[in-house]
Amino acid sequence: MATMQDVANLANVSLATVSFTINNSKPVSSKTRAKVEKAMKDLGYRRNAVGSALARGRTHVLALLYPALQHRFSSTSVRFFTSAAHQARLRGYNLVLWPMSNEAEAVSELTASGLVDGVLLMEVQLDDPRVVELAGGAVPFALIGRTRDTKGISFVDVDFETTVENAIDRLSRRGHTNLVLIDGGIGSQLLGGYGPVARARNTFGEVTLQRGLVGSVMSGLETPAGGRALAREFAAEHPDVTGVLLMNEHSAPGFVAELKTVGYAIPQDISIISIASSVDIASMADPELAVLISPADELGRLGVDALIERIDERDKPLPQQLVQCSYSPGHSVGPAPKKRTR
Amino acid sequence: MATMQDVANLANVSLATVSFTINNSKPVSSKTRAKVEKAMKDLGYRRNAVGSALARGRTHVLALLYPALQHRFSSTSVRFFTSAAHQARLRGYNLVLWPMSNEAEAVSELTASGLVDGVLLMEVQLDDPRVVELAGGAVPFALIGRTRDTKGISFVDVDFETTVENAIDRLSRRGHTNLVLIDGGIGSQLLGGYGPVARARNTFGEVTLQRGLVGSVMSGLETPAGGRALAREFAAEHPDVTGVLLMNEHSAPGFVAELKTVGYAIPQDISIISIASSVDIASMADPELAVLISPADELGRLGVDALIERIDERDKPLPQQLVQCSYSPGHSVGPAPKKRTR
DNA sequence: CTGAAAGCGCTTACAG
DNA sequence: CTGAAAGCGCTTACAG
Known part of the structure; x- marks a missing residue:
């Protein structure tokens, strides 16, 4: 795999200039840019995500935390996983699946590793020890669902009420x-x-x-x-x-x-x-x-959006959102019977 | 977040010694080990996964590739996602969900990024362009399912035959x-x-x-x-x-x-x-x-095992495994009717 | 607009 | 058994 240094050598520019070109982080003359781009193409260069993550302090990885012993997996959960993963990709992030038991300790194992920029928590309890743990840490998080007290917490939930x-x-x-x-x-x-x-x-x-x-x-x-x-x-x-x-x-x-x-x-x-x-x-x-x-797809999408917003702008107002269910009529609702007949 | 250098300073040893202690990569006197462990505890130190990944050339991240437009998500898929993620965790890996369309190009986007140590591919077609792409690259991979020709390929599949x-x-x-x-x-x-x-x-x-x-x-x-x-x-x-x-x-x-x-x-x-x-x-x-x-759980587990084996020992015989379905009798099978009655 | 250099947090020959 | 130093691949002040 070619490195940025290889590109710099081939293009006869400095490592820094390659970086500026790739990230548009500083102005680069169009002539230089062309040289760099040609070199990248010739070498099939791709930026290494790990080097970049270490230098930036951002991994662009999100974790989806959910109970390992999910009481029951609905097709809703899959739709949810998928829409979250998809939205993450669209926004330049990767989604790691992090099944765990309900112990709060496993949370810090994840957040302290420095692997993830943010955590999305599913299957939230009204009083959730994992939320307490996350709130005490430095890693941004958002909930799918919500705790009893939602002060200071970003969440997306179905409007069950x-x-x-x-x-x-x-x-x-x-x-x-x-x-x-x-x-x-x-x-x-x-x-x-x-x-x-x-x-x-x-x-x-x-x-x-x-x-x-x-x-x-x-x-x-x-x-x-x-x-x-x-x-x-x-x-x-x-x-x-x-x-x-x-x-x-x-x-x-x-x-x-x-x-x-x-x-x-x-x-x-x-x-x-x-x-x-x-x-x-x-x-x-x-x-x-x-x-x-x-609204599984929507929850996954909005959950990721809320989390990324939290990561990007830690001071902005907290995203808190309730999503409505839509109705499909089926054939199971009719007028109340005048008199019960069995 | 405390770094390894912080630990070394507090324990009055070198950075290297801390690393040796944590990884058991070189002998360390029990006295030194105690000092280091105390310092780690006092600082709440956790090894940074990104620094480690860059130095080792191993991220301990696996990707689960599957079609974004899954024709239909069965509960089997979720079980599969979950058991794969769980087994990955057990073996010290993280599982990234990577939904994609069937274009082979998206595969190289993933493998070239250096983010993942290996790729697990789901919903394999008999002639799958993604497999061709992966086989041409340097990142180890394994299939859940199998192509027509399985020469040189690790897979785990249901024994449909x-x-x-x-x-x-x-x-x-x-x-x-x-x-x-x-x-x-x-x-x-x-x-x-x-x-x-x-x-x-x-x-x-x-x-x-x-x-x-x-x-x-x-x-x-x-x-x-x-x-x-x-x-x-x-x-x-x-x-x-x-x-x-x-x-x-x-x-x-x-x-x-x-x-x-x-x-x-x-x-x-x-x-x-x-x-x-x-x-x-x-x-x-x-x-x-x-x-x-x-056998969704088993496929997820064995798929991850096969992939990790592939990552760890690139020369060992290829894991190729067919898994059987177990039978649950239900109430839908009886003797053939003597004469068809409608 | 471009470059030399320090630094992100680790691992690992190499030397002692 | 322990340490100084180079290096993994990138980003980003700083200087020019």
């Missing part, structure tokens, strides 16, 4: 007054600290109350089998509910299949809206579910 | 003699060059012939809607088929649902084995499909 309200409105507008919110995880203690679940539950409670609706909450495993179990539990314990907010995408096909098995017709008896999922998954259920689509 | 044969055997053992292979992609021209599809088709053709079975091939979109269309096409054009090898995981729920709609019972009328998919996806269909599980 608005999303849940939106779903409730869509159901109540069709006459549904008795709703259930179904989320993932085995019990509330496990996921109680997980932002999306906590925020959805809170909003669901507040909005149903405020609108004079009846609302209850169920939790199940994030699998089709979990969905079947949920359907049986639902049939047994919530005979009067006609509207479901399903924030547990992987359980959807099983939930719907089992509901039909126990005698419900969808959407004649029960209307269902899947929340923060994708059309890909929603269409695996039969009928295809209405879904408020998690 | 054995997998398809396995599926055929499982069906023919139950009396099925008339089979269809369903794969993804719109037409054969699009996916004809894609290894898994090509190998599955070849093997399917050979084995059915050899066993005296009737075999035909269908292709559809990799979505539930595509699956529904496939089911209708299947019912219309293959009335005598009783066994299906489905290598198109995302179409599975729609395929099964629509089959039932047009009057088939599963597995009474039709037996289905999903190939190179996951239990996660297979269980989204109702009934849950039998599946030959794509």
